[in-house]
Amino acid sequence: xxxxxxxxxxxxxxxxxxxxxxxxxxxxxxxxxxxxxxxxxxxxxxxxxxxxxxxxxxxxxxxxxxxxxxxxxxxxxxxxxxxxxxxxxxxxxxxxxxxxxxxxxxxxxxxxxxxxxxxxxxxxxxxxxxxxxxxxxxxxxxxxxxxxxxxxxxxxxxxxxxxxxxxxxxxxxxxxxxxxxxxxxxxxxxxxxxxxxxxxxxxxxxxxxxxxxxxxxxxxxxxxxxxxxxxxxxxxxxxxxxxxxxxxxxxxxxxxxxxxxxxxxxxxxxxxxxxxxxxxxxxxxxxxxxxxxxxxxxxxxxxxxxxxxxxxxxxxxxxxxxxxxxxxxxxxxxxxxxxxxxxxxxxxxxxxxxxxxxxxxxxxxxxxxxxxxxxxxxxxxxxxxxxxxxxxxxxxxxxxxxxxxxxxxxxxxxxxxxxxxxxxxxxxxxxxxxxxxxxxxxxxxxxxxxxxxxxx
Amino acid sequence: xxxxxxxxxxxxxxxxxxxxxxxxxxxxxxxxxxxxxxxxxxxxxxxxxxxxxxxxxxxxxxxxxxxxxxxxxxxxxxxxxxxxxxxxxxxxxxxxxxxxxxxxxxxxxxxxxxxxxxxxxxxxxxxxxxxxxxxxxxxxxxxxxxxxxxxxxxxxxxxxxxxxxxxxxxxxxxxxxxxxxxxxxxxxxxxxxxxxxxxxxxxxxxxxxxxxxxxxxxxxxxxxxxxxxxxxxxxxxxxxxxxxxxxxxxxxxxxxxxxxxxxxxxxxxxxxxxxxxxxxxxxxxxxxxxxxxxxxxxxxxxxxxxxxxxxxxxxxxxxxxxxxxxxxxxxxxxxxxxxxxxxxxxxxxxxxxxxxxxxxxxxxxxxxxxxxxxxxxxxxxxxxxxxxxxxxxxxxxxxxxxxxxxxxxxxxxxxxxxxxxxxxxxxxxxxxxxxxxxxxxxxxxxxxxxxxxxxx
Numbered sequence: 001x002x003x004x005x006x007x008x009x010x011x012x013x014x015x016x017x018x019x020x021x022x023x024x025x026x027x028x029x030x031x032x033x034x035x036x037x038x039x040x041x042x043x044x045x046x047x048x049x050x051x052x053x054x055x056x057x058x059x060x061x062x063x064x065x066x067x068x069x070x071x072x073x074x075x076x077x078x079x080x081x082x083x084x085x086x087x088x089x090x091x092x093x094x095x096x097x098x099x100x101x102x103x104x105x106x107x108x109x110x111x112x113x114x115x116x117x118x119x120x121x122x123x124x125x126x127x128x129x130x131x132x133x134x135x136x137x138x139x140x141x142x143x144x145x146x147x148x149x150x151x152x153x154x155x156x157x158x159x160x161x162x163x164x165x166x167x168x169x170x171x172x173x174x175x176x177x178x179x180x181x182x183x184x185x186x187x188x189x190x191x192x193x194x195x196x197x198x199x200x201x202x203x204x205x206x207x208x209x210x211x212x213x214x215x216x217x218x219x220x221x222x223x224x225x226x227x228x229x230x231x232x233x234x235x236x237x238x239x240x241x242x243x244x245x246x247x248x249x250x251x252x253x254x255x256x257x258x259x260x261x262x263x264x265x266x267x268x269x270x271x272x273x274x275x276x277x278x279x280x281x282x283x284x285x286x287x288x289x290x291x292x293x294x295x296x297x298x299x300x301x302x303x304x305x306x307x308x309x310x311x312x313x314x315x316x317x318x319x320x321x322x323x324x325x326x327x328x329x330x331x332x333x334x335x336x337x338x339x340x341x342x343x344x345x346x347x348x349x350x351x352x353x354x355x356x357x358x359x360x361x362x363x364x365x366x367x368x369x370x371x372x373x374x375x376x377x378x379x380x381x382x383x384x385x386x387x388x389x390x391x392x393x394x395x396x397x398x399x400x401x402x403x404x405x406x407x408x409x410x411x412x413x414x415x416x417x418x419x420x421x422x423x424x425x426x427x428x429x430x431x432x433x434x435x436x437x438x439x440x441x442x443x444x445x446x447x448x449x450x451x452x453x454x455x456x
Numbered sequence: 457x458x459x460x461x462x463x464x465x466x467x468x469x470x471x472x473x474x475x476x477x478x479x480x481x482x483x484x485x486x487x488x489x490x491x492x493x494x495x496x497x498x499x500x501x502x503x504x505x506x507x508x509x510x511x512x513x514x515x516x517x518x519x520x521x522x523x524x525x526x527x528x529x530x531x532x533x534x535x536x537x538x539x540x541x542x543x544x545x546x547x548x549x550x551x552x553x554x555x556x557x558x559x560x561x562x563x564x565x566x567x568x569x570x571x572x573x574x575x576x577x578x579x580x581x582x583x584x585x586x587x588x589x590x591x592x593x594x595x596x597x598x599x600x601x602x603x604x605x606x607x608x609x610x611x612x613x614x615x616x617x618x619x620x621x622x623x624x625x626x627x628x629x630x631x632x633x634x635x636x637x638x639x640x641x642x643x644x645x646x647x648x649x650x651x652x653x654x655x656x657x658x659x660x661x662x663x664x665x666x667x668x669x670x671x672x673x674x675x676x677x678x679x680x681x682x683x684x685x686x687x688x689x690x691x692x693x694x695x696x697x698x699x700x701x702x703x704x705x706x707x708x709x710x711x712x713x714x715x716x717x718x719x720x721x722x723x724x725x726x727x728x729x730x731x732x733x734x735x736x737x738x739x740x741x742x743x744x745x746x747x748x749x750x751x752x753x754x755x756x757x758x759x760x761x762x763x764x765x766x767x768x769x770x771x772x773x774x775x776x777x778x779x780x781x782x783x784x785x786x787x788x789x790x791x792x793x794x795x796x797x798x799x800x801x802x803x804x805x806x807x808x809x810x811x812x813x814x815x816x817x818x819x820x821x822x823x824x825x826x827x828x829x830x831x832x833x834x835x836x837x838x839x840x841x842x843x844x845x846x847x848x849x850x851x852x853x854x855x856x857x858x859x860x861x862x863x864x865x866x867x868x869x870x871x872x873x874x875x876x877x878x879x880x881x882x883x884x885x886x887x888x889x890x891x892x893x894x895x896x897x898x899x900x901x902x903x904x905x906x907x908x909x910x911x912x
Binding site for chain 1: 460461462464466467529530532533534540544562563564565566570603606607625626629630632633634635829832833835836837838875876878879881882885
């Protein structure tokens with residue numbers, strides 16, 4: 001008898017509400033602080049950047065928040081996404097483990113990012129926002145928000161980390177195809193950007209810097225533009241839970257339940273979106289699934305960072321949150337997983353790691369690409385370098401299960417495909433990739449810049 | 457009430473057999489001729505290039521040929537593919553027509569090509585072939601066959617049109633990621649390639665030349681290597697019918713039946729794979745669906761070529777078939793739809809066009825990209841330039857339906873996504889794309905080179 005490979009959900013099974021972990025967090029969420037006063041922010045301050053509906057979602061403790069019908073209608077262009085049993089990978093590893101993956105690369109832009117981009121564009125449109133500003137690293141977020149703004153007929157300015165702007169022109173072109181404007185960051189469009197260019201006209205930029213520029217562009221627009229963030233914040237994580245909520249249903253179809261759940265973590269949104277519904281089951285239904293966040297060894301906020309209050313951006317204009325951080329001025333080495341190069345980690349993910357409900361593992365670049373190659377030669381799909389961090393941990397778990405003889409059920413989120421990352425594969429295949437060391441001194445320096453009041 | 461967007465088939469509904477149009481062709485298929493003797497080929501001659509099982513499929517008149525279980529198992533990694541009602545495109549066009557598309561870009565390599573690549577790799581492996589050789593234009597076929605050979609643990613040599621090799625490095629890298637070797641064609645690995653390089657070291661190559669090199673590499677390998685073709689031949693068309701056979705079932709789910717079916721046509725395989733099951737319904741079940749092949753105005757074999765016997769390749773080493781052709785030495789202009797730049801057309805498609813069962817339309821490059829942009833801004837998915845030819849015709853049909861007030865049901869095959877074609881979109885958005893004229897003199901010259909015995 002043939003065994004099933006894919007578990008497809010009919011669109012009638014698309015979740016009707018997102019899951020909000022704030023309702024179940026074992027420790028109360030820390031307050032968000034004003035970057036100037038270091039006092040808890042008021043909704044007024046946040047409303048310069050965000051529409052009120054998203055601010056309310058940010059602080060909500062409701063367990064489920066309804067997904068608006070226009071957002072669900074757009075989700076249906078590609079959702080529910082496939083849930084796939086990686087049988088050929090299991091064979092290649094000769095493991096008794098069952099390996100599953102959720103495939104978010106099935107979205108039009110090839111990643112999980114539209115799950116929140118569409119929601120954010122919708123709420124902004126509803127409150128009369130004319131244009132959004134945002135940053136993008138590797139370009140995944142920029143292309144997702146560009147598609148979303150196009151759907152809701154809104155303008156978009158994307159500040160793209162300069163290094164990626166030139167090294168990943170395909171993503172820049174994709175963003176422009178959907179109609180948004182893209183600027184290499186640091187740019188001369190903002191005060192912060194101009195100051196940096198004055199210092200060094202060839203500055204390669206960083207995600208933190210690009211965030212600062214996008215925030216400045218919105219904050220100084222006189223109310224015509226709002227800012228949109230692709231990760232870290234609670235409303236972003238919540239919008240992503242559509243991934244895990246679908247996966248729960250698909251596990252039911254498969255007649256199994258996971259022993260281990262794995263997601264890669266940069267800002268934390270795809271990890272949270274996949275894992276939080278399972279954390280919920282652990283917290284409230286007595287389940288005992290092991291939940292692992294896989295991060296790059298070159299930018300190891302969870303495994304090597306400090307759990308403290310820090311700025312969300314390099315220019316210290318964005319709100320301050322309590323998170324695992326390498327310091328807001330830390331610029332991670334140029335690893336190919338551009339989407340995982342952020343100095344901090346989502347507060348909700350950080351709190352769960354700190355409290356022991358989520359485990360963090362750091363993965364090296366070369367091991368990651370080796371795992372990616374094993375996966376793509378078994379399953380066909382070329383994974384994004386970001387997602388390959390989760391694959392590496394999944395393979396480790398499957399090999400451990402082989403040693404112990406356990407028939408473990410392992411699932412990871414394949415957050416995106418790697419069609420825009422072929423140069424990274426090329427470099428790996430030609431032996432030109434390196435493992436980057438975690439630059440301990442740079443981080444110590446960066447953490448030293450935290451204001452005294454915010455120290456651990 | 458919400459209306460459905462996607463029609464997903466469970467993998468248990470994956471077709472168990474391919475459809476062979478030879479069983480129903482209103483005119484008997486013309487013989488395949490030996491390139492040297494101009495006499496009908498013997499299986500012995502073909503067996504230098506192809507395994508016997510594929511030769512038998514090539515000449516079979518069985519209506520259905522069983523899909524081997526190992527091939528179906530690999531199909532299930534991504535098949536059945538989604539069938540999608542393009543509701544947002546309908547709204548954008550303000551048309552009463554219902555527009556559907558079949559999404560073959562859902563495969564790991566982003567196109568329909570693996571449908572036959574996997575089958576060909578399987579049959580070769582079964583008959584003991586150690587390595588395959590092939591050509592690739594834009595790289596879609598090369599990446600599909602590379603993935604397939606990897607699945608069956610076989611070596612692969614890909615001769616890639618030199619221009620694409622350098623202009624589309626991402627596809628070259630993708631082919632290498634699956635483990636195949638890629639050579640820019642003309643190469644110095646074959647006698648034909650060396651002769652061309654002697655004449656002009658900077659020769660940009662063509663699909664016809666790359667075919668010649670791949671054929672030579674197999675024919676002179678002393679039996680260790682076979683050759684694999686990604687389009688044109690009947691067994692290739694047949695393997696692709698899994699697309700249309702799924703679509704028939706998905707139309708049933710949608711409770712509709714198409715008035716118009718559209719596919720883009722280069723060599724003819726994605727068109728045939730999508731359309732032939734509907735042609736079958738027309739021929740045997742009294743259906744009257746209009747069937748349209750969309751080809752580029754710059755390489756218009758069906759609308760401007762001659763229906764006659766011609767060589768399949770530039771070096772006149774490949775078998776001679778009766779087809780619509782622009783002449784085997786014709787090198788089409790450098791349009792961005794690299795997959796549609798072939799001098800000829802599949803014999804079965806040609807015969808059906810000649811007999812009036814299939815309509816052909818030529819589409820200009822700028823109109824094609826305009827249509828692609830309308831589509832991607834409505835539906836999100838960025839279409840391949842090749843597939844966009846079908847979109848252009850679908851939009852034309854939908855706008856005509858709007859004028860006439862007809863509630864037509866229109867369906868097209870979205871044969872691939874355009875993630876590797878962003879430079880073409882970039883050129884279009886920046887006004888740098890041109891419409892290429894059909895070079896009538898070049899074609900007349902090329903047709904003049906046909907041997908007298910083969911003249912119309």
